[in-house]
Amino acid sequence: MSHSAILRLMAVDRERVLKEAAALLTRRASTSMDEIARAAGISRATLHRHFAGRDALIRALEEHGIARFAQAMDTARLDEGDAPAALRRLIREAEPVAAVLGFLFTENQLFEDGEINAGWAELDARITALFRRGQEDGDFRLDLSAAWFTEAFYGLIGAGAWSVHEGRVARNDLTHSIAELLLGGIRRSMEK
Amino acid sequence: MSHSAILRLMAVDRERVLKEAAALLTRRASTSMDEIARAAGISRATLHRHFAGRDALIRALEEHGIARFAQAMDTARLDEGDAPAALRRLIREAEPVAAVLGFLFTENQLFEDGEINAGWAELDARITALFRRGQEDGDFRLDLSAAWFTEAFYGLIGAGAWSVHEGRVARNDLTHSIAELLLGGIRRSMEK
């Protein structure tokens, strides 16, 4: 096995562990390293080999979530087309990291790290800008603030990810459920 | 000072502590007893005098949240009038306990206690029934499930409470923001 192949294999494992960790930590932040390890199908020792410690795991979650979400934004091309369509694309692209985003939104007081906060602030700004654009274009309602839309977006993403995890919403319906509910709620209604 | 007056005073303190605890724990479940105490303006010793321990505090939060939310449901008279109006009343009545509800929704894996879960299950059932009634009456859309509406309801309540806590949404706008967004998202649109 080549060196790069080994690295690739480990990378896949990291992703799986991070997703499982996010799912558990979202609903019980006190989940122990041992429980996370078992949920990911590995031992605590191995978990410690992949992530130096609990803090390192959380930070990896944050970095991973921010990076993947930023990537989703790029792919969704938020500036193109009308805002509702862009929002649909964003939700579709963000779906794979929904669990991680839910965790990060929920537990956003873990670190006062400036770098992490800066990363989040930029993502927030980009989303809020999208909502504001929709308002300026007349697509989104004006009686609610763009900041609230942003918070609601995160809240629905988190609730959706958990619903899928609990089997209350089908995975294939997640994107549709979030997008339709959010868009219906923020769209400027026609008759006004 | 009479005995009942003392009890009443302590009850007020408890409520304040619980609200503060919910606000903090929602965004950092590992918040220590000491931090909670200081946020509530009391010492750790006093906190322990009011609540036997951390578990007792969490349980008190759950019981308080369930009781107050059930009370909000009763006051809102979910069975009367059309479903959208009932939902508005529910959101308005639930606003004072929004922070607690957000915490309970977020950290719902803390105890496997049968009694607590039973309490939640009943509340869930009542809300879901409301959404289902709205669907049957033709007020709410049918392409999304009532179960998802329920989860979204909790998610928006939590996001809203946090937004107010962070100063991103005015307290007086909270009810309106949640109700309008949720109702807009779940209403059956007219043109279909």
Add this chain to the structure above:
DNA sequence: CTCGTGTGAGACATTGATGTCTCATTCGGC
């Protein structure tokens, strides 16, 4: 003023999770 209650500050032992270690085993490539 005096008493009683509630509180704040701090000391202390306990506990559970954490982080580090070793050793035996498994697995895949050769």
Add this chain to the structure above:
DNA sequence: GCCGAATGAGACATCAATGTCTCACACGAG
């Protein structure tokens, strides 16, 4: 079959939070 890398299981010390305690002080009622 052999070998190296990765893993699982477990032992162990460490540490932070917890829970319990004592003591001194503030404050309101009488």
